Amino acid sequence: MLTVNYIRENTALIRERLGKRGFRLMDKIDEAITLDDQRKVNQNESDRLLAENNKASKEIGALFKQGKRDEATGIQQKVAENKERIKTLKEEKDKIDHDLREVLYLIPNIPHESVPAGQSDEDNEVFKTGYESLPVLDAAANLPHWELAKKYDIIDFEAGVKITGAGFPLFKGKGAQLKRALINFFLYEASEAAYLEVMPPLMVNEDSARGTGQLPDKEGQMYYTGQPKGEEGRLVDDFYLIPTAEVPITNIYRDVIVNESDFPIRLCGHTPCFRREVGSYGKDVRGLNRVHQFDKVEIVQIAHPDTSYDTLNEMLNHVEGLLQKLELPYRILRLCGGDLGFTSALTYDFEVYSAAQQKWLEVSSVSNFLTFQANRLKLRFRNADGKMQLAHTLNGSALALARIVACLLENHQSPEGIKIPKALQAYTRFEQI
RNA sequence: GGAGAAAUGGCAGAGUGGUCGAAUGCACCGGUCUUGAAAACCGGCGUACCGCGAGGUACCGGGGGUUCGAAUCCCUCUUUCUCCGCCA
Numbered sequence: 460m461l462t463v464n465y466i467r468e469n470t471a472l473i474r475e476r477l478g479k480r481g482f483r484l485m486d487k488i489d490e491a492i493t494l495d496d497q498r499k500v501n502q503n504e505s506d507r508l509l510a511e512n513n514k515a516s517k518e519i520g521a522l523f524k525q526g527k528r529d530e531a532t533g534i535q536q537k538v539a540e541n542k543e544r545i546k547t548l549k550e551e552k553d554k555i556d557h558d559l560r561e562v563l564y565l566i567p568n569i570p571h572e573s574v575p576a577g578q579s580d581e582d583n584e585v586f587k588t589g590y591e592s593l594p595v596l597d598a599a600a601n602l603p604h605w606e607l608a609k610k611y612d613i614i615d616f617e618a619g620v621k622i623t624g625a626g627f628p629l630f631k632g633k634g635a636q637l638k639r640a641l642i643n644f645f646l647y648e649a650s651e652a653a654y655l656e657v658m659p660p661l662m663v664n665e666d667s668a669r670g671t672g673q674l675p676d677k678e679g680q681m682y683y684t685g686q687p688k689g690e691e692g693r694l695v696d697d698f699y700l701i702p703t704a705e706v707p708i709t710n711i712y713r714d715v716i717v718n719e720s721d722f723p724i725r726l727c728g729h730t731p732c733f734r735r736e737v738g739s740y741g742k743d744v745r746g747l748n749r750v751h752q753f754d755k756v757e758i759v760q761i762a763h764p765d766t767s768y769d770t771l772n773e774m775l776n777h778v779e780g781l782l783q784k785l786e787l788p789y790r791i792l793r794l795c796g797g798d799l800g801f802t803s804a805l806t807y808d809f810e811v812y813s814a815a816q817q818k819w820l821e822v823s824s825v826s827n828f829l830t831f832q833a834n835r836l837k838l839r840f841r842n843a844d845g846k847m848q849l850a851h852t853l854n855g856s857a858l859a860l861a862r863i864v865a866c867l868l869e870n871h872q873s874p875e876g877i878k879i880p881k882a883l884q885a886y887t888r889f890e891q892i
Numbered sequence: 893g894g895a896g897a898a899a900u901g902g903c904a905g906a907g908u909g910g911u912c913g914a915a916u917g918c919a920c921c922g923g924u925c926u927u928g929a930a931a932a933c934c935g936g937c938g939u940a941c942c943g944c945g946a947g948g949u950a951c952c953g954g955g956g957g958u959u960c961g962a963a964u965c966c967c968u969c970u971u972u973c974u975c976c977g978c979c980a
Contacts, residue, residue: 502942506949513949516961520910523960535960542960693969716902716939847939 460563460672462834462849463495469569476569479576479796487562494559501555505548508541515541564675568831570796571768571805577795584795586807589779590788594814600872603815604865605746607872608634611892614864616746626736626744626751628861633892637867637879638754640886641860642729645756645781649857652777654727654758659707661730662698667710670836672802672828673702682733700733704757705854712761713836717850719843723770724761727857729754746865748820753861759854761838764830767851771805771827774855778809778823781858784882787866788812790819804829811862815869820862825855868892 466473466488473488515538522531575584608614613634619627630638650656662684668674673681682700687693701707708726717724732755736744743749758777762770775791782789794806809823830849833839842848871878877892884890 499942502949506942509950510948512960516959517910519960524910531960538960 460831460834461566461569462830463491463559463563465830466491466566467495473566473569476572476574477567479570479574480567480799481578481797482567484565487565491559491562491566494555494562498552498555498559501548501552505545505552508545508548512538512541512545567799567801568804568828570799571827573793574799574805575793575795576797578797579795580798582795583792583798583808585790586793587779587791589782589790590812593812594788594870596814596869596872597874599874601815602869602872603746604813604868607868607877608746611877613637613892614747624751626749628747628750633887633889634864636889637864637887637892638860640883640888641858641863642754642756644883644886645857646727646729648777648781648784649727649756649758652725652758654725657708657711657726657728659701659704659711659728659730661701661707661733663701663706663710664698667706667713668699670710670713671706671832672835673699673706676801677702679737680735682735701730702734703732703856704728704730704755705759708757708759709832709852709854710836712838712850712852715838716847717761717838717840719763719840722761722763722840722850723766726759727756729756731755732859747861748816748865750861753859755859756857757854758857759852762851762853763840764848764851767827767829767853768805770851770853771807771825774825774853774857775807778825778855778857782809782811782822784880785863785867786880787863787870788814789822800824800826802826802828802831804831809856809858811866811870813866813869815872820866822862822866823856823858826853828852828854 461473470488470492474485477485515534519531519534519538522528522534575582577583602610605614605616608616611633613630613632615629615631618629619625622629646656665674668681681702683698684700685694685697688695707730708728711726712724731752733752736749736751747753758774760770760774779789779791789809789811792808792810794800794803794808799806803826806824806826808821809825810819811822812818813820829851832852833849836852838850838852839847840850867880868877871880875891879887879890879892
């Protein structure tokens with residue numbers, strides 16, 4: 460979330476930039492400032508009364524020692540009155556804090572100046588294309604991946620339905636091996652680019668989900684394991700299955716003060732990702748196009764605010780390199796305000812062209828969150844002036860597996876079989892499916 | 893799952909009702925000394941909020957309570973350790 464001070468100092472800019480998102484709750488901006496004003500008035504009075512009582516308590520102690528009980532009793536009365544008032548102020552403060560937080564949760568991140576205004580994914584801007592011309596498949600080898608999966612017996616969608624339900628595919632044989640190879644390939648590429656590999660927990664608590672902004676914004680997107688237990692119905696296993704490794708990995712740095720010399724902090728990790736995807740339907744969810752569980756290698760950086768956009772470009776180049784090595788036709792989109800995630804200031808999506816489906820599939824999303832996550836995470840560093848400052852967080856998929864598998868199968872199919880790109884053969888140990 | 897012990901600043905660790913935002917040591921930063929370094933010595937060294945400032949307030953795992961006054965007493969939750977049980 461944004462800090463109130465930032466909102467105070469940049470009201471005009473915020474209004475203008477949030478306009479690009481089609482943000483409708485502009486009155487929340489003034490509301491936040493008003494609530495913050497109330498907070499200050501409240502604290503002023505409450506601090507003054509607390510100071511009075513602290514002082515009085517010391518006097519009472521001294522008087523007791525001197526045996527002057529009567530004098531002490533008089534002061535005690537005053538203290539008791541103050542305490543009543545302090546209690547009321549505290550209740551008011553809790554309410555104000557709560558309301559302020561709720562308001563701040565409703566205000567999304569401020570889009571970067573380069574973000575195009577727009578309503579939906581149709582307004583996204585093609586930032587770069589990575590192909591000469593879009594591939595056209597031979598009539599002899601022009602199957603969508605769900606048919607290829609059946610033909611070569613490498614993904615069993617029906618078995619997944621039986622075991623769990625729709626959107627939980629079972630990978631078999633070379634299909635499973637291809638996935639494992641891709642994960643390894645992505646992880647090694649990330650390691651070579653100086654990302655520290657981590658294997659985080661796959662379930663996170665509420666604080667973590669809040670830290671990276673999944674809560675309260677995307678609550679319905681996550682699988683939740685909480686259960687009431689006992690007679691009072693106290694919650695146990697109050698966890699969320701991660702929708703992306705961004706959540707556990709970025710939260711490593713929740714409540715952490717890093718050294719300025721530690722920048723840039725680069726982390727990567729492979730995890731399955733779990734998404735409920737409520738409201739999805741039709742051919743968008745066919746095969747691997749949209750599933751509830753998929754594997755992904757995520758790259759995360761904690762960066763210095765002065766250089767975070769350079770960091771974003773560096774991450775962009777990294778992802779682009781992966782797609783080139785996989786010999787897939789891709790394009791990079793700069794998301795418009797309306798399609799931009801709530802927490803992001805600038806996002807580039809990578810799409811790969813699925814030749815058999817003749818459509819673009821999103822395989823990566825690379826974003827700079829500026830201080831939006833760091834503020835919730837309390838992720839800070841001491842700057843050159845010795846002052847505490849919020850760091851910037853960034854992350855990107857490098858890459859998401861399911862759709863990459865779909866595109867590899869479709870684009871590299873031939874009458875003889877599915878060709879494995881050269882760069883991947885060292886990991887698959889086979890050249891063809 | 894059962895029984896017991898514990899949680900204090902970057903780390904170690906003292907503190908069992910007032911003079912404690914907290915001793916001491918280490919680490920760290922600045923200085924003296926030194927050709928340089930080390931050692932020694934001197935000084936500094938938590939975070940957030942309010943205030944133009946002086947200064948004030950809050951925080952000793954989280955939350956609540958007792959008290960004029962809580963790191964210290966009580967309740968509760970969480971986590972860690974030890975023992976027993978179960979288990980990949």
